[in-house]
Amino acid sequence: MSQVQTPQAVASGVLAAKPSAGARRYKFRKAITPYSFLLPYFLVTFVFFLYPLLYATILSFHMTSGPGVRRFVGLDNFAFVLADPDFHRALYNTAFFAVCSLLIQLPLSFGLAMLLNSGKSRLKGFFRLAIFAPNLVGQVFVAILFTMLFTPRYGLFNRIVHILTGFGLEQRWLTDPRWVMPAVVIAALWLYVGFNMIYFLAALQNVSRDLVEAAWIDGAGPWGVFWNVTRPAVTPVATFVVVVSSIGSFQLFELPYVLLQGYGPKNSGLTIVGYLYSNAFENGDLGTAAAVGWLLTLIILTISLIQIKLSGTMENDG
Amino acid sequence: MNALQIVLLIIATVFPIMWLVRRKWGWTYARWAGLILAAIIMTLPFVWLFCAAFKDKTVLNEYMFLPSIDRLSPETVNLDNFIELFSAKQTVSGKVSFWRYFANSLFLASTTTFISMVFCSMGGYALAKYRFRGRHAILGFMLASLTIPGVVLLAPNFEIIYQLGWMDKYRALIVPGAASAFGIFLFRQALLNVPADLIEAGRIDGCSEFRIYLQLAMPLVRPMTGAFCLITFLAQWNSFLAPNIFLQSQEKLTLPVVLNQYIGEYAQQYGVFLAGTLVAIIPPAILFLALQREFISGLTSGAVKQ
Numbered sequence: 001m002s003q004v005q006t007p008q009a010v011a012s013g014v015l016a017a018k019p020s021a022g023a024r025r026y027k028f029r030k031a032i033t034p035y036s037f038l039l040p041y042f043l044v045t046f047v048f049f050l051y052p053l054l055y056a057t058i059l060s061f062h063m064t065s066g067p068g069v070r071r072f073v074g075l076d077n078f079a080f081v082l083a084d085p086d087f088h089r090a091l092y093n094t095a096f097f098a099v100c101s102l103l104i105q106l107p108l109s110f111g112l113a114m115l116l117n118s119g120k121s122r123l124k125g126f127f128r129l130a131i132f133a134p135n136l137v138g139q140v141f142v143a144i145l146f147t148m149l150f151t152p153r154y155g156l157f158n159r160i161v162h163i164l165t166g167f168g169l170e171q172r173w174l175t176d177p178r179w180v181m182p183a184v185v186i187a188a189l190w191l192y193v194g195f196n197m198i199y200f201l202a203a204l205q206n207v208s209r210d211l212v213e214a215a216w217i218d219g220a221g222p223w224g225v226f227w228n229v230t231r232p233a234v235t236p237v238a239t240f241v242v243v244v245s246s247i248g249s250f251q252l253f254e255l256p257y258v259l260l261q262g263y264g265p266k267n268s269g270l271t272i273v274g275y276l277y278s279n280a281f282e283n284g285d286l287g288t289a290a291a292v293g294w295l296l297t298l299i300i301l302t303i304s305l306i307q308i309k310l311s312g313t314m315e316n317d318g
Numbered sequence: 319m320n321a322l323q324i325v326l327l328i329i330a331t332v333f334p335i336m337w338l339v340r341r342k343w344g345w346t347y348a349r350w351a352g353l354i355l356a357a358i359i360m361t362l363p364f365v366w367l368f369c370a371a372f373k374d375k376t377v378l379n380e381y382m383f384l385p386s387i388d389r390l391s392p393e394t395v396n397l398d399n400f401i402e403l404f405s406a407k408q409t410v411s412g413k414v415s416f417w418r419y420f421a422n423s424l425f426l427a428s429t430t431t432f433i434s435m436v437f438c439s440m441g442g443y444a445l446a447k448y449r450f451r452g453r454h455a456i457l458g459f460m461l462a463s464l465t466i467p468g469v470v471l472l473a474p475n476f477e478i479i480y481q482l483g484w485m486d487k488y489r490a491l492i493v494p495g496a497a498s499a500f501g502i503f504l505f506r507q508a509l510l511n512v513p514a515d516l517i518e519a520g521r522i523d524g525c526s527e528f529r530i531y532l533q534l535a536m537p538l539v540r541p542m543t544g545a546f547c548l549i550t551f552l553a554q555w556n557s558f559l560a561p562n563i564f565l566q567s568q569e570k571l572t573l574p575v576v577l578n579q580y581i582g583e584y585a586q587q588y589g590v591f592l593a594g595t596l597v598a599i600i601p602p603a604i605l606f607l608a609l610q611r612e613f614i615s616g617l618t619s620g621a622v623k624q
């Protein structure tokens with residue numbers, strides 16, 4: 001039985017027999033190459049992620065006033081935050097925003113994606129661009145734009161609502177506590193409806209055309225096709241969008257902060273991150289801010305897990 | 319009844335008529351009507367912004383969009399807002415022109431984009447194309463770290479930046495995000511498709527490992543790179559929270575922070591900061607039009623399996 005030696009085998013045999021200094025250096029260099037490629041990540045992650053994460057934990061058990069001055073207080077920061085009526089307000093506002101995003105924004109995004117999905121390619125690009133456009137400018141610029149659109153009597157939004165319904169011309173969106181959060185929801189709707197639509201559109205493009213046609217031939221109506229063919233294909237992406245959009249909603253800050261130039265009358269536009277920001281950078285209390293950060297993480301993780309779990313059980317039913 | 323209500327009513331009544339004549343016509347009509355309506359609603363604020371930026375401050379509130387034809391004159395539509403915007407203004411740190419903020423934003427966004435493109439693609443390449451001890455652990459750690467919201471790190475990072483003496487320096491904004499787990503993961507997914515034979519061929523020809531990464535692997539993931547650059551550029555261009563905290567000197571501020579200041583300063587003359595907003599959305603718009611295709615595929619690459 002003759003053995004044919006491949007060049008690699010010959011080479012490794014030579015290396016094994018006589019590990020010269022050059023070969024050893026070569027082996028060492030080869031072994032550390034992937035780590036050196038990852039070196040920037042290790043450094044940045046250690047200094048600006050792992051260490052701060054540990055530090056946030058330590059901070060959350062301390063009372064601080066500005067950088068450098070602190071005293072251990074145990075769980076007092078958490079107790080203070082959980083009992084603070086401002087935090088309750090922030091929690092309520094943020095939850096209101098998240099629920100509105102889920103119930104208004106995502107169905108609209110999906111509807112637009114359905115409308116767009118079967119269009120001709122060239123016009124499709126145009127409509128996709130038009131609906132996606134607000135995302136290019138981000139939360140701050142959208143907030144700046146909407147401070148003007150919501151102006152009583154002269155703002156574009158008030159004028160159009162007035163023309164359509166006969167009411168609302170003098171509506172004080174940004175100074176009436178009852179209407180502050182709805183105003184934020186409207187601005188966010190305009191901003192994010194196109195963003196989520198892109199995801200649904202990508203999912204819809206993965207729906208098999210053959211399967212749709214087969215369902216039509218078998219006599220399924222539009223509803224039947226949607227429920228039995230489109231829905232199962234879109235469910236994974238829909239779960240992803242729901243989770244990502246909830247996580248994003250719970251971190252809402254810049255849009256209301258710029259739109260209201262602060263937190264709104266009677267804190268009516270205060271969000272959880274806004275509460276964190278005001279504690280950390282307006283009161284200089286980094287300890288309380290770190291505690292709020294951990295509470296927010298807990299909320300986000302819980303909600304994401306529940307959503308992923310729910311979508312899993314729904315899939316099993318269908 | 320006014321004109322707008324009548325138009326909407328007509329659009330709504332045509333649908334059942336079409337639908338009764340032929341189902342298919344009805345649905346096609348509804349689709350187009352819905353799309354056109356949505357496109358109008360989405361673009362209207364931009365049209366309004368464009369008109370407001372060119373209107374004179376005396377007629378700013380008088381017309382919804384541009385003045386009527388018979389009142390169209392240099393007194394109602396002119397460049398005054400832009401002239402006021404770009405004139406150098408006295409601030410605590412001397413005269414600063416709007417161009418300065420524009421240049422700051424451009425510099426910061428491009429530098430961040432370039433640095434994180436290099437670092438993230440390097441990390442992604444290592445995780446995609448090398449088998450080494452601990453790579454599963456690193457990947458798992460990265461995915462876990464994505465679940466921690468960034469704001470948790472805000473307070474401790476403020477102290478760290480302060481201790482490092484990086485307050486009021488651009489590196490406070492560039493370095494912390496220079497090698498994000500999100501970016502490395504995106505590049506890893508794209509680089510997995512680079513054929514191992516190609517890399518092996520490069521090695522046999524005597525390329526250094528870095529040259530294989532740069533000249534053989536990276537050209538193959540150009541679409542992903544385009545998408546990543548656009549996402550990073552937009553995020554930094556629109557970023558407000560971090561610059562607002564870490565930058566202090568007026569002449570170092572970026573556009574979102576300055577335009578937020580202008581809301582208070584130009585409350586009575588808001589055409590000026592709307593002109594500023596219009597100028598500020600030009601660079602992202604140009605970049606998006608250039609990279610639209612890559613952007614959409616990159617955006618959805620994490621969520622949709624092909």
